[in-house]
Amino acid sequence: MTKRNEQIWDPALRIFHWALAAAVVASWLLGQFGPLDMTLHFWSGYAVAVLIGFRLVWGFVGPRTARFASFLRGPGVVLAYVRSLPARKASHARGHNPLGGWSILAMLGLLIAQIGTGLILDPEDYINVGPLAESVSTEWNRWALGMHHKLGVALLALVVLHLAAILFYRFWKREDLVTPMITGQRR
Numbered sequence: 001m002t003k004r005n006e007q008i009w010d011p012a013l014r015i016f017h018w019a020l021a022a023a024v025v026a027s028w029l030l031g032q033f034g035p036l037d038m039t040l041h042f043w044s045g046y047a048v049a050v051l052i053g054f055r056l057v058w059g060f061v062g063p064r065t066a067r068f069a070s071f072l073r074g075p076g077v078v079l080a081y082v083r084s085l086p087a088r089k090a091s092h093a094r095g096h097n098p099l100g101g102w103s104i105l106a107m108l109g110l111l112i113a114q115i116g117t118g119l120i121l122d123p124e125d126y127i128n129v130g131p132l133a134e135s136v137s138t139e140w141n142r143w144a145l146g147m148h149h150k151l152g153v154a155l156l157a158l159v160v161l162h163l164a165a166i167l168f169y170r171f172w173k174r175e176d177l178v179t180p181m182i183t184g185q186r187r
Contacts, residue, residue: 005185008095010063016055017181023047024111024155031152038128042118049115052108065095072105073098090175092186103162110155117148 009017023044030041059068073081081098084091091097096104122133122141133141169175180186 005187006094007184008065008180008186009184010066011184012054012058013062013066014181014184016051016058020048020051020055023051024159028152028156036125036127042128042131045115045118048111052111052115055108068101068105071096071098071101073101078102085173088172088174090169090173092175100165103158103165107155107158107162110151110158114148114151114155117144117151121145121148 027041027044027048030038030044034041058066061067064070078098081091093100119130119132120136120140121130121144122138123129123145130141130144136144166177169177176186
């Protein structure tokens with residue numbers, strides 16, 4: 001008897017996921033190691049902003065597993081799920097598990113904050129000024145500059161945690177999370 005594949009992720013969500021991963025990595029690398037002229041960093045940041053805008057809309061109008069209402073659960077459900085993590089069996093959540101749903105929201109919120117600070121920062125180098133920097137005071141420009149760097153570190157930590165969770169599920173829970181994000185289906 002063959003097992004039937006279950007559709008979990010729609011094509012738009014999968015394209016969003018991999019495009020966001022690429023844009024975030026590009027933004028981070030360009031911010032850390034790119035040329036002093038941050039134009040490419042800005043453009044990759046704009047790409048992140050467009051992708052986040054899509055995801056916010058898709059979180060309300062997309063298929064069931066893409067909708068925020070399907071994966072944001074209350075604290076009781078999340079705590080019960082956390083207590084089940086030591087068990088060496090796959091969760092087989094239809095879409096995001098209760099903990100993963102909140103991590104998605106944290107990632108989206110952090111990216112929105114990163115975009116917002118990038119738009120208003122001004123490092124006083126006359127080159128790398130956010131497009132909305134003139135809309136706020138110099139104090140806000142300085143705050144945004146410092147916060148943009150701190151949020152970058154927090155974002156890096158969340159990405160590392162995301163990758164660690166994928167490895168945890170693969171090797172401890174025996175659940176492949178990567179293939180469904182490529183094919184859309186889980187066996």
